[in-house]
Structure formats: structure tokens, C-alpha cells
Amino acid sequence: MRIDEKIMVPINDLDQGMFIQTEDISKPVLLFLHGGPGQPMIAMCEKFPTGLDKLFTVCWWEQRGSGISYDSKMNKNLINVQQLIDDTLAVTVYLRKRFKKDKIYLMGHSWGSVLGILTVQQNPFVFEAYMGIGQVTNQDLSERLGYEYMCTAFEKLDDKKNLRKLKKYELVEGKPIPNSYLMTRTKSMTKLGVGVMHNKISMFEISKIILGTKRYTMVEKVKYLKGMKLSMDILFDEVTNKDYMIAVPKLEIPVYIFQGKYDYQVSYQLAKKYAKKIHAPLVGFYTFLESAHSPCFEEPSKMIRIIETDVLNKQTTLADSI
Secondary structure (H helix, E strand, O other): OOEEEEEEEEEOOEEEEEEEEEOOOOOOEEEEEOEOOOEOOHHHHHHOOOOHHHHOEEEEEOOOOOHHHOOOOOOHHHOOHHHHHHHHHHHHHHHHHHHOOOOEEEEEEOHHHHHHHHHHHHOHHHEEEEEEEOOOOEHHHHHHHHHHHHHHHHHHOOOHHHHHHHHOOOOOOOOOOOHHHHHHHHHHHHHHOOOOOOOOOOHHHHHHHHHHOOOOOHHHHHHHHHHHHHHHHHHHHHHHOOEHHHHOOEOOOOEEEEEEOOOOOOOHHHHHHHHHHOEOOOEEEEEEOOOOOOHHHHOHHHHHHHHHHOHHHOOOOOOOOO
16 A cells, blocks of 8 residues: 655654655655755655665654654753654654564664664664765764865866865854854865765755755745744754764664765765774765755665665675775
8 A cells, every 4th residue: 555644743742743654654664864054855855765665664754853743842952863763762662563573674864863873872773784875984984084075176177266265164062063164075076076066966955855845834934944944053062062973883783884985074984994993793884976955855766776676685795895
């Protein structure tokens, strides 16, 4: 039976929204953890279909404080990493019970990859495997590596205007990153094809896709914007100031990392280093040669082939040699 639904489910102390899609409810269940923080991606699937609903019953959960889960009356003190881990596990309980599965698959994109590995670390026994897209490892270092790359690239291009915009900022290890820099960084990475997508789609175009979707009402689109700002303001520094290579050195389930070759929003090199270091029953690292930060939208057919061949069969035959 096919499903394409939008529902609100009580998760811990808050009604939270999710979109559930599948061509067949007998398929394995996949919980997708969106990035941002605060940026659900269901609308992007309309423009850039992932194909995940052909292999799985996919839950596109909109995290506490994000998208349709945003509520102006909610307790904002509960928007923190541990609470979101607890919420992820509660969503997992709901999905396992509803679809009668002992275990489900977990996929995290960008910030969602932090939430993913921390959740698996705390309770690996309810998951078949973990897939990380744009895997965050040490974002403080990643931001500085990205800054250096952009400065060098603009120098080579003799692009004095964009170089001057970047040089206004100095990224210091362990110091908070100003929001104004993040806006400049996003625009600069887009120009160089090393940000959200390698094809240089801008955040303005992505915003048009998200705000143009018919899946959200006008009220929900306003919630989306409020939730995105709130989540970034609360969570970004906490996420950035931690080295997950140290914090999560081991996971008890198979780990698969999908990383775009051109990803400087979340360092490709650091993700590859993490894949080499992490201890897990299986570790597969996969380079997407035409992608930056979003191979799930940029090279979906390759992602599906990897999942069909490796992830669902608990092997790494298509993985890079690292």
C-alpha cells in the first residue's frame, strides 16, 4: 500500500510533525534527520527526488522547533541536543510500533548527521544501520578549512570583491562564528560550487522551493522561517564546538558515509578521516564526484544504488578504498 501523509504525533511533551512516504508499507523503515539546524527538506524532494520512498517507508520528521513542529508557546529551553536525541528515540519507538519493525534505518544530513551518531551511540539496538550525508565531525575546524579554501580560490580567480568580503572576518579556533559571516560564507560557497549543492543553486532559489511547496500552509511557512532562525540561534554554537571524532569514536551498528567531493560546508576530508577512525561492525565511505553538501539531492541514483547493493545487504562492496 502506498502512503504519502502529513501528520502530527505527540513526541515527548510536544506535538511534532512528520511526512511519511512509501510506495509499499512492507518496505524497511527509514527515519531521515534533517540538517540546519532547523531546516526540514521535504520540499526539496519535490524538486530533487531522492528515490528513498521506493526502497523504504520514509519518515521526514520535522524536529522540535523546526518546520511544522515549531510552536511559539513551546519551552525553548528544551531545544537542546540531548532533548533532540530523546525525541529521535521517541519517533523511532512510534515508527517501530506503527510499522511493526524490530529495527529501523537512520539517515542524517548535515546537522542531522550529528543527531544521528549521538542517537545511535546512546541506543544502537533499535537501528539496522546508520547513513550520514555531509557527515559533521569537527565543525569548528571544518569552518576554518572552508574559509582558507575560499580565500585561496578567490585569490586564484582574482576575485577581489568576494575576497574582500571574506577578509572582513577572522575565524579563531573555539570562538563563536558570527551570523553575518555565515551569510557571507553561504554566498561565497555557492559561487564556488562547494556549498549546499555543486551546481551553484543559491539559498534564494532553495528558499523559493521551500516556500513555494503546497505541502505547507502559509502559516506553516511562517513557522518554518521562525523555526530555522530559532534553531540556528540556539544549537549552532553547541554543535560547532565539539569534536565528534573524539566524542563518538565507536558505533555498534554498520556505518555508511555519503560525502560530496566538493563539500566545504562540511569538510569532505574530515568526514573521510572520521570514516577511517571510527570503530563499527562495518564502515563504508562513498565519494560523490558531482556533489557538494547534498549528494542525496545531487546524485540520488548513485545513492540508491549504494543503498540497494551495500546498506540493505550489510556490506561495503561499492565503498571507496580508504
